[in-house]
Amino acid sequence: MRHVGQKWAGPVILVFLLIISVLLVSSLRDQPISKETLLTAGSSQNQPSPLRSEFDQPAVGQAPVSPLPLPAADSALTLANYHFSDPGVVLKHDALIGIVQWLPNRYELLLQLKSRESAIDSIEILNLYDNTRKLLMHEQITGKPVWIDSLRSIAYLVPSQSQLANLQTGTASTETPDYGLWLLQDNLHQDKIASDLGWSIAGSNNIVWVVDGETQDLVEFNTLDRSEKSFVDLKTFGFAPNDPTSGFEIVASPDGSRLALFDNSQLVILELKSQSGIVVNLSPAESLQTETIKQRVFDAVWSPDASQLALILTTGGAGLLPNSFLALFDVASQRTTNIPLSYNHVTDVAWAPNSRQLLVMAVIGSQNAYDQAGLFLVDVLTNDYVRVLSDLELWIGEFGAGLAWSPDGANLAVYCPTLEYAQVCLASVKIEK
């Protein structure tokens, strides 16, 4: 008996300890992220992951695993089905932080950090499983970088000196040799892949769209075979991307089938398959006005299914925005409708995977010359909206860089600074039917 007891005691204790460990790990995962999970600059400690547990977690030190298939987008969901956990801080930093996007693997965030001591940006990947940060680059770039997932690379534009300095000096300056389109892999191998391409950049899958600095043609660049083709003369649409006051931008749909091209005066939807363009009427159809103030696009975000384009419109000209409000362009009906929200300034939008709900950040008040922010979940079918994460004290940072909803809809990254530090918070999203 004694012998038998001794024989089984070890495995029993082992199994017991294993069960306890599993329970502890599960409970940790369900908890909101607390101060203990705070990351500091350069941290590589293995902390409990703040992500929800139903993902295939990669082992530390191994290559990232392929993402699980995305859950089917449920277009029947309503606002009442969404529940947001208390958010927790996943990154605290001295530099200002812009959230660029979630990476498709759903456990990494691409961030743009703006130093408070210099004009140089850092592009970093924040891994939310092992709480590590990887610095990709440290350079002054134009706009946001574009993630090329198959190459684990970012494509980005180095600004032309003439773009930056022409009017400032009154004379054309010599171009920097770095000016153009660059590709930077996450093994930090850096490649300049095209010269004289600038002004704006967008990407989807392996394709990057940029503008030829000389001809002002829209150029499609395949990052895999490094081939490029010019296919649309932007001047035919009335765009002048080389005019620095035009505010020209390109936004690509997630599937790469459509581009939204806009500047301070117009919005054009380009169907890439047919290479046909739709010039969007930005005046709402129901308006009765006798004198129309021209609306322009400040920012645009495609829905995951590329059927709708969420627009942040403004009636302001150059400079700061006297207002910024939410509108929706529906590709099928080619109609633009305003989505009423009782706030003057909408700053960020992020789509739910079902292309029906939108998370919107807006200015809800002001305190000591700082803008207070609120988050709203909007149903674009009904125009209903509810405030979410209302207990979280939020402040406005850079417009268009404060919000990202993970591709599976399970997690939400929000810029949540304090008076002393820039921070990124994470909240998990649960669907309850």
Added chain:
Amino acid sequence: MKLLTHMRRYRPSIQCSARSLRLVVLFASVIFLFSYTSLYAVPPATHIRVEMLRLTNTGAIQIPRTYCVPNDTSVGCTANAAIGVYPFGTATTPTVEIDGNTTSPYNRYLLDVIPNEMSPNLFQNAAVYAQAIAARTYAYFFAQSNVTINNSNEKQVFVPWTYENLSAANKSVISNAVASRNYLTMATSSNAIFSEFFADISLTTVEGDYSYLKAVPDPISSHPDVVMDGHGRGLSQKGAGRWARGTSSYQCYPGGACTPPPSQPHFKWSVLWSNSNQILTHYFTGIHVRDENRNIQTAQNRWVPLSLQWNTGDVVSAPMFLCSGQSVSVVIWLQNTGTTAWQSNAASVIFRGDNAQETQAIVTQSLSPGETATVTLNFIAPTTHSQGTPYEYRFDMKISGQYFSSQQPSWPMYITSNSLYLIPNCTKPPVVYLPLLQSTGVTQ
């Protein structure tokens, strides 16, 4: 000999010196007086120190609070990185020329403030001109006390390269708005006042810490869509926009309508001010507008109409249909926007129409600067007028026999006009069904 020579030479020298001394004293006195006059004739300040911070797109300060750095492309440090990066190098608190011009983008203030505070896209010129004068005065106020301000909407939003980022049409509006170099003072001092302004308020502004920051009625800001935004003291920016446009709503967004559609004529207000001094003297009580040499540009006796209410059935503006020789009355809500009080029965409103006799209505109560009263003015419609052609209704005021419009400097008459149809042989005023009014609100 040598000595004598010296003495002979010395004596005249003394005489010469005494004469020279008198001349020098005289010359010095002239120079002093000239310098004093010149010194007195410059504006209260020329430069201001501005703390430069990264901002949000609303003009608020980004937190954590961060200074602009060399080559910074952040919002607040430049209006458009494609035009120019942060222009002040390592200086986080540069000193810039308040009235610096369009050719010196590294050293100018107002041209890069006004478009951020009041977009020419959304506001009529009279409102933008009033904003320019209020913004200059605000800068002078801090600069004359050597106080540093910041570039956010806590004070007034200053973003380098804003002017270069404007369309050609808007550049023209802003250049014209700053051209006069006028600023605001109290009646008895040539120092700049604390010309506070704010985004919007309904019906009445809020009293401030100075005598010129009285709470004044702002009846044009009466539409339900008016939302209080800001501290409420001094000039209401959207209120100024409404007075300059003549609408009670400010429906510029979302949706784009800035003037009322024909189906909603109640958006239209009965008066419209096309002169920036009307706006400024309405919101700031008992002040003067002065030029860059501190010369007073505004009359002592001033008024503005806040509303007109006609007995002819017209909701707004001026009548379009009148019976020949009909007795017409209009109730005028007016404000004393001058620097002196009106004693009871001393001031009167004068009406002059085309081909019509001058009539007047006495303001029976005493009115201090900023206060308001209503008077009813009666006149007889003309018996002849070319049908459907413009008819001008001119309103002026008079005190102690002096017309306000004929003072030096003069104060504008309020003129509203409409196409007039005279209906012969009618006994009752015609009923107006169609709100086809076209008020111009021209001032002289």
